[in-house]
Amino acid sequence: MFEILFSYFEKSFSLSEADKVIISSVLSERKLKKGEFLQREGEIVRYGAFVAKGFLRSYVIDNKGKEHIVQFAPDNWWISDKAGISEGIKASFFIDAIEDSDIILCDLAGHLTMMSKIPGYTALFQAGIQKRAAAKDKRIVHSLSATAEERYNDFLETYPSIVQRVPQHMLASYLGVTPETISRIRKLQSQKK
Amino acid sequence: MFEILFSYFEKSFSLSEADKVIISSVLSERKLKKGEFLQREGEIVRYGAFVAKGFLRSYVIDNKGKEHIVQFAPDNWWISDKAGISEGIKASFFIDAIEDSDIILCDLAGHLTMMSKIPGYTALFQAGIQKRAAAKDKRIVHSLSATAEERYNDFLETYPSIVQRVPQHMLASYLGVTPETISRIRKLQSQKK
DNA sequence: ATTCGTTCTTGATGTAGGTCAATGGTGACC
DNA sequence: GGTCACCATTGACCTACATCAAGAACGAAT
Numbered sequence: 001m002f003e004i005l006f007s008y009f010e011k012s013f014s015l016s017e018a019d020k021v022i023i024s025s026v027l028s029e030r031k032l033k034k035g036e037f038l039q040r041e042g043e044i045v046r047y048g049a050f051v052a053k054g055f056l057r058s059y060v061i062d063n064k065g066k067e068h069i070v071q072f073a074p075d076n077w078w079i080s081d082k083a084g085i086s087e088g089i090k091a092s093f094f095i096d097a098i099e100d101s102d103i104i105l106c107d108l109a110g111h112l113t114m115m116s117k118i119p120g121y122t123a124l125f126q127a128g129i130q131k132r133a134a135a136k137d138k139r140i141v142h143s144l145s146a147t148a149e150e151r152y153n154d155f156l157e158t159y160p161s162i163v164q165r166v167p168q169h170m171l172a173s174y175l176g177v178t179p180e181t182i183s184r185i186r187k188l189q190s191q192k193k
Numbered sequence: 194m195f196e197i198l199f200s201y202f203e204k205s206f207s208l209s210e211a212d213k214v215i216i217s218s219v220l221s222e223r224k225l226k227k228g229e230f231l232q233r234e235g236e237i238v239r240y241g242a243f244v245a246k247g248f249l250r251s252y253v254i255d256n257k258g259k260e261h262i263v264q265f266a267p268d269n270w271w272i273s274d275k276a277g278i279s280e281g282i283k284a285s286f287f288i289d290a291i292e293d294s295d296i297i298l299c300d301l302a303g304h305l306t307m308m309s310k311i312p313g314y315t316a317l318f319q320a321g322i323q324k325r326a327a328a329k330d331k332r333i334v335h336s337l338s339a340t341a342e343e344r345y346n347d348f349l350e351t352y353p354s355i356v357q358r359v360p361q362h363m364l365a366s367y368l369g370v371t372p373e374t375i376s377r378i379r380k381l382q383s384q385k386k
Numbered sequence: 387a388t389t390c391g392t393t394c395t396t397g398a399t400g401t402a403g404g405t406c407a408a409t410g411g412t413g414a415c416c
Numbered sequence: 417g418g419t420c421a422c423c424a425t426t427g428a429c430c431t432a433c434a435t436c437a438a439g440a441a442c443g444a445a446t
Contacts, residue, residue: 341433370433370434373435374433
């Protein structure tokens with residue numbers, strides 16, 4: 001299972017055998033069944049997770065009892081509560097598996113070890129932070145200004161592979177609309193063509 | 194002007210005289226008149242900025258020609274295009290001054306120097322990244338799920354000092370509503386009491 | 387003092403998308 | 417194979433907010 005993480009890393013930088021030893025000694029593996037939780041809101045956060053296979057999501061429940069999906073994490077994505085990995089912090093999200101999943105857990109110690117010993121990791125991590133921040137800014141602006149249909153189309157373009165895999169009420173929850181609206185948008189668009 | 198930055202730092206960690214020398218040799222000062230730009234969309238980004246005095250904002254213009262404010266930065270805040278400071282990247286935002294402002298510029302080299310020589314800075318920077326990421330997540334969820342009035346009230350609570358200083362059409366732009374809506378919300382609330 | 391620009395207010399009307407409710411499809415489990 | 421959840425669809429109606437338009441209040445510039 002670490003092999004998947006290795007080849008993920010090797011898309012950005014090369015790993016020596018020694019690096020691989022460090023990584024596998026410092027991280028741990030876990031399997032999640034569909035529906036199983038990695039963390040619940042309010043629990044103490046210990047790990048960030050890399051999805052080797054499967055599909056996770058993070059979400060919050062607002063004061064009206066409604067779920068709002070914050071992030072999808074299909075294969076080869078990282079998911080964590082805060083940006084990066086911290087420790088002793090209360091989780092603000094729920095994170096659970098949408099499909100049976102194999103994940104790799106990274107705690108703060110592991111993160112720090114990799115940061116100090118594997119420069120490529122540090123660079124990748126920093127770049128990831130920036131990319132995510134930019135994506136969040138874009139999502140904020142979009143959710144404030146774009147129509148439901150625009151957001152839907154944008155999601156299709158940006159994450160075509162995700163659309164296939166999530167039930168559409170989850171897509172609705174991510175986009176901040178009702179499932180009915182997604183249904184109507186799809187109908188409209190199929191008629192247009 | 195560096196004094197303001199120093200005391201900002203010293204709220205989190207202590208600075209030696211040597212640290213202060215490093216900092217002031219590596220950063221630069223600048224004044225902006227109200228309305229002046231620090232950067233425009235598409236320009237090459239060189240600096241993150243610390244607002245010593247005054248008020249900046251960042252915003253985008255969408256394809257319908259509408260402005261959307263991404264961030265406000267009053268005294269003692271940082272503002273930058275991406276999370277953190279990078280170089281040779283095209284700006285995705287406009288950043289300009291809402292009031293006459295004194296700012297301190299930090300380029301990538303300065304950032305790296307401080308990261309390597311001043312551990313307190315590194316810690317503060319990391320913590321800042323996390324706080325911002327969490328704030329953005331909250332804003333995303335809010336903008337997808339809360340009503341205009343809820344978002345307005347939340348902004349009042351979270352940033353009471355900012356509300357005083359920005360014209361309300363900018364507040365509207367930040368919240369993703371029209372100025373008319375803000376006006377009506379205010380009227381409603383003043384009647385209630 | 388007067389003009390002008392800018393911001394804020396208020397009203398009338400339109401519309402995107404939410405809510406509610408009924409119906410049909412589909413897969414899991416006994 | 418039938419029952420039972422769960423999910424998507426569709427329609428009728430409603431509401432929050434946008435849009436458009438017309439003043440009012442304020443300060444800055446001449």
